[in-house]
Amino acid sequence: xxxxDGERTFRVDLLTRVEGEGAFHLKVADGRVREAHLRIFEAxxxxxxxxxxxxxxxxxxxxxxICGICPIAxxxxxxxxIERAFGITPTEPVRKLRRLIYCGEWIESHALHVFMLHAPxxxxxxxxxxxxxxxxxxxxxxxxxxxxGNQIIELLGGRAIHPVSPxxxxxxxxxxxxxLREGLRDALARGLDEARQAVxxxxxxxxxxxxxxxxxVALSGEGGYPLxxxxxxxxxxxxxxPLDEWGDAIxxxxxxxxxxxxxxxTDETPYLCGPMARLHHHAERLHPAARExxxxxxxxxxxxxxxxxxxxxxxxxxHAFAEALDLVDGYxxxxxxxxxxxxxxxxxxxxxxxxxxxxxxxYELGADGLVRDxxxxxxxxxxxxxIEQDLVSMAPDLLxxxxxxxxxxxxxxxxxxxxxxxCATHFLDLCIEREEP
Amino acid sequence: MSRVRVIxxxxxxxxxxxxxxxxxxxxxxxxxEVTLAGRPGAGLVDLFDASVPTVILDVVRRGAxxxxxxxxxxxxxxxxxxxGDGVSSHGLGLGDALRLAAALGRPIPExxxxxxxxxxxxxxxxxxxxxxxxxxxxxxxxxxxxxxLRDGEGGDGCTSTG
Numbered sequence: 001x002x003x004x005d006g007e008r009t010f011r012v013d014l015l016t017r018v019e020g021e022g023a024f025h026l027k028v029a030d031g032r033v034r035e036a037h038l039r040i041f042e043a044x045x046x047x048x049x050x051x052x053x054x055x056x057x058x059x060x061x062x063x064x065x066i067c068g069i070c071p072i073a074x075x076x077x078x079x080x081x082i083e084r085a086f087g088i089t090p091t092e093p094v095r096k097l098r099r100l101i102y103c104g105e106w107i108e109s110h111a112l113h114v115f116m117l118h119a120p121x122x123x124x125x126x127x128x129x130x131x132x133x134x135x136x137x138x139x140x141x142x143x144x145x146x147x148x149g150n151q152i153i154e155l156l157g158g159r160a161i162h163p164v165s166p167x168x169x170x171x172x173x174x175x176x177x178x179x180l181r182e183g184l185r186d187a188l189a190r191g192l193d194e195a196r197q198a199v200x201x202x203x204x205x206x207x208x209x210x211x212x213x214x215x216x217v218a219l220s221g222e223g224g225y226p227l228x229x230x231x232x233x234x235x236x237x238x239x240x241x242p243l244d245e246w247g248d249a250i251x252x253x254x255x256x257x258x259x260x261x262x263x264x265x266t267d268e269t270p271y272l273c274g275p276m277a278r279l280h281h282h283a284e285r286l287h288p289a290a291r292e293x294x295x296x297x298x299x300x301x302x303x304x305x306x307x308x309x310x311x312x313x314x315x316x317x318x319h320a321f322a323e324a325l326d327l328v329d330g331y332x333x334x335x336x337x338x339x340x341x342x343x344x345x346x347x348x349x350x351x352x353x354x355x356x357x358x359x360x361x362x363y364e365l366g367a368d369g370l371v372r373d374x375x376x377x378x379x380x381x382x383x384x385x386x387i388e389q390d391l392v393s394m395a396p397d398l399l400x401x402x403x404x405x406x407x408x409x410x411x412x413x414x415x416x417x418x419x420x421x422x423c424a425t426h427f428l429d430l431c432i433e434r435e436e437p
Numbered sequence: 438m439s440r441v442r443v444i445x446x447x448x449x450x451x452x453x454x455x456x457x458x459x460x461x462x463x464x465x466x467x468x469x470e471v472t473l474a475g476r477p478g479a480g481l482v483d484l485f486d487a488s489v490p491t492v493i494l495d496v497v498r499r500g501a502x503x504x505x506x507x508x509x510x511x512x513x514x515x516x517x518x519x520x521g522d523g524v525s526s527h528g529l530g531l532g533d534a535l536r537l538a539a540a541l542g543r544p545i546p547e548x549x550x551x552x553x554x555x556x557x558x559x560x561x562x563x564x565x566x567x568x569x570x571x572x573x574x575x576x577x578x579x580x581x582x583x584x585x586l587r588d589g590e591g592g593d594g595c596t597s598t599g
């Protein structure tokens with residue numbers, strides 16, 4: 001902290017317990033915020049550039065490498081975009097298998113965040129390792145749920161990290177009914193019980209008071225709680241936006257302090273995507289087991305305190321376990337593991353709900369089967385402007401706190417969003433227009 | 438003769454960070470269970486089985502010259518692991534995973550960490566010349582460690598080739 005002439009600066013040079021490399025800088029003078037910057041300085045990773053010129057069927061494998069925590073989200077959004085471009089409609093059994101593997105990803109990602117990354121903030125530990133010594137049962141419960149999520153991904157995806165079997169149109173191979181039941185059913189039933197306990201436990205944690213007025217943005221979903229597909233985007237207080245009109249509703253801009261682009265609505269309103277947005281728009285579509293868990297702890301569908309997102313994630317873990325259990329019990333092996341179509345000149349966009357929020361892809365494809373252009377908008381980049389807005393809103397309260405506590409409060413707020421900075425780093429194309437003399 | 442588990446860490450798209458994965462792919466053997474774990478983060482603790490001797494292959498950023506090989510017994514590493522910087526949820530490294538396992542009261546398996554010094558971790562699928570040259574020796578070191586563990590020789594010393 002620096003403090004002079006009524007000016008205070010809160011700065012964390014390296015954010016911990018978030019994925020990737022970031023920092024924040026909040027400058028307050030005379031009770032007013034002068035600067036609030038979430039800086040993302042992790043180097044851009046150029047995945048969109050890597051994709052240009054690659055074969056269309058390589059895309060799903062390449063984008064899986066963007067994130068070790070949410071590879072399924074990248075694979076599913078890419079698949080949906082390419083399928084929509086080529087007019088491929090996955091069969092219903094394939095759609096259900098996609099929801100199952102996606103449930104696995106939500107479970108492992110949410111369990112990691114709730115128990116290993118976010119909970120230590122509430123209990124006053126620097127990390128889950130120190131927390132484990134005093135709260136062994138809680139950490140073991142989180143690790144057990146995470147392991148079951150990974151088992152789902154491994155069984156359907158071929159391996160738990162960077163899975164290989166998802167492909168455009170479906171899967172390279174699908175499991176037998178017996179293998180699915182024997183491999184997952186018992187673990188899912190145990191996990192559902194553990195997830196219910198997790199909702200009760202997270203609801204017992206004491207969040208700092210901080211209510212905000214959010215514009216929530218989530219995928220419309222197709223029939224169920226939004227997950228593996230959707231044809232429109234729901235925006236608080238506004239008409240739904242068809243998926244192909246994404247660019248008319250949301251703009252990305254480059255800001256000096258960040259290697260991740262900032263996304264806002266076209267009227268420059270920052271918005272929130274992720275678990276709180278999904279719950280706000282689609283609470284009635286939660287699995288009955290998840291709604292029951294919500295009701296038991298008195299959680300409303302509209303949560304406006306970001307620190308309470310830990311409870312929302314726990315509710316979504318219940319949903320994912322309960323839906324996964326239903327999908328395993330009702331599983332019928334598909335006649336064909338995937339649908340295919342001949343390449344052609346086409347443009348397609350697709351979006352799914354990654355654990356951290358909506359993930360949108362757009363591809364321009366050629367009849368030669370190669371990618372002409374690719375664009376990927378991850379949830380952390382969409383939430384970045386909203387995080388900065390929250391830091392601004394929090395500033396008056398911070399001034400009354402000792403510096404260490406104020407800094408911790410900021411860090412805890414940013415972590416509540418579960419930002420995945422590695423996913424979010426990419427650059428805009430640079431276009432220089434020169435006027436003719 | 439004991440079954441031995443090999444856990445390889447790293448990224449195939451991080452230049453030298455792929456070296457342990459490349460080495461593990463060359464260890465086909467019916468009595469060796471090879472897991473290409475990538476960057477498993479907290480999931481690494483679930484890959485430990487106290488009853489199965491384990492060789493962990495990884496790439497070392499500091500403490501070894503590029504292409505040089507270091508060997509540290511896992512149990513010694515668990516006792517001496519320095520807390521990581523906690524920067525990344527994915528990046529809960531080997532030292533932190535061992536600390537977490539210890540905090541949870543989970544026994545650490547017998548075995549060793551074998552690391553090869555890396556020179557470049559930039560995005561890419563090509564190993565640096567130093568690591569490429571050291572890869573054969575890295576694979577041989579892994580085979581030697583597997584052989585010792587299979588014969589019930591855990592070994593308790595640290596070694597380094599540079």
